[in-house]
Amino acid sequence: MVQALTTKRPVHALAAALAVLAGLLLWTAPPADAAPPQLPLDHFRCYRVIEAQPPAAGVLVLLQDQFAIPGDLAEAFVREPSWFCNPAEKRHRNRVFEITNPDGHLKFYRIETAPNPERVIKYRNQFGAGKARLGQAVMLAVPTQKEGHPPPDPASLDHFKCYQVLKARPANAVVGLRDQWRTEPDVEVGGAVLFCNPTRKVHPDTGLTAGINNPNAHLMCYRTSQTPGVITTVLTFNQFGDEFLIVDSADVLCVPTRKGKKWKTLG
Numbered sequence: 001m002v003q004a005l006t007t008k009r010p011v012h013a014l015a016a017a018l019a020v021l022a023g024l025l026l027w028t029a030p031p032a033d034a035a036p037p038q039l040p041l042d043h044f045r046c047y048r049v050i051e052a053q054p055p056a057a058g059v060l061v062l063l064q065d066q067f068a069i070p071g072d073l074a075e076a077f078v079r080e081p082s083w084f085c086n087p088a089e090k091r092h093r094n095r096v097f098e099i100t101n102p103d104g105h106l107k108f109y110r111i112e113t114a115p116n117p118e119r120v121i122k123y124r125n126q127f128g129a130g131k132a133r134l135g136q137a138v139m140l141a142v143p144t145q146k147e148g149h150p151p152p153d154p155a156s157l158d159h160f161k162c163y164q165v166l167k168a169r170p171a172n173a174v175v176g177l178r179d180q181w182r183t184e185p186d187v188e189v190g191g192a193v194l195f196c197n198p199t200r201k202v203h204p205d206t207g208l209t210a211g212i213n214n215p216n217a218h219l220m221c222y223r224t225s226q227t228p229g230v231i232t233t234v235l236t237f238n239q240f241g242d243e244f245l246i247v248d249s250a251d252v253l254c255v256p257t258r259k260g261k262k263w264k265t266l267g
Contacts, residue, residue, distance in 0.1 A: 043087070043254065046083040047232070047247040048082070048251060052244070053244045060075060065200070066198075067119065067197065075113065078109045086105060090177055103153070104156055109139065109140045111139060119133070121263040123260065125220055126255060128171075131168070132168035135166045137163050138163065142159055144237070144238040145238060147236070154210065158214055160199060171191075172189070175187050175189055189223075192220050227249050231248050
């Protein structure tokens with residue numbers, strides 16, 4: 001467990017500070033018709049990891065999500081982290097989706113698994129409903145402690161096994177986002193890139209197991225317009241250990257999503 005977490009932030013230019021201040025001034029009080037999230041899961045604003053020390057490389061875990069045969073645990077080799085995600089407040093069409101779990105962060109690691117068949121699912125989220133065709137499992141999202149915060153509550157935030165989205169209707173929306181680092185009044189949300197199932201995770205070397213607490217709470221992750229490139233450093237801790245990250249632009253938004261109980265397997 002991390003005993004003392006510290007922040008090491010580089011000095012930014014005056015222009016970057018003024019840009020953040022301008023965003024804060026544009027962030028007004030919530031409208032009266034704001035509604036709570038439909039799922040026990042926050043939105044997540046995800047920042048690209050450009051360096052991780054020491055990186056998690058070649059760690060073997062076993063995963064079991066809703067696509068698995070009951071009782072089947074699939075091997076996954078965990079590689080380097082790709083995104084670090086803060087819980088985010090989202091504003092869209094006069095609705096505010098507030099942060100419910102400010103200590104629940106996610107770190108997305110690239111994974112290597114055996115090939116899986118393509119699947120077609122039905123889904124619904126705040127951007128609408130439709131079908132999505134999913135490809136290979138490529139990411140594992142892990143609840144992660146961030147500097148200055150206590151560890152995430154395991155009952156409130158699951159692990160997620162994430163699949164490439166090969167085809168789905170794009171969001172084509174403009175939203176306001178605010179997380180623990182930035183306020184962005186106008187973020188363009190485009191195509192879906194990942195669909196994530198809550199997953200059971202087992203470390204075979206230690207027997208450490210994380211179960212599924214919210215089986216109906218999935219994530220659909222969309223590409224967004226990028227924030228200005230402001231480098232941030234953060235110390236993190238999770239079941240893979242301590243890791244010091246350097247992150248820059250945010251370019252992904254993950255949205256709480258419901259999945260149909262049935263799906264079609266292709267091939």
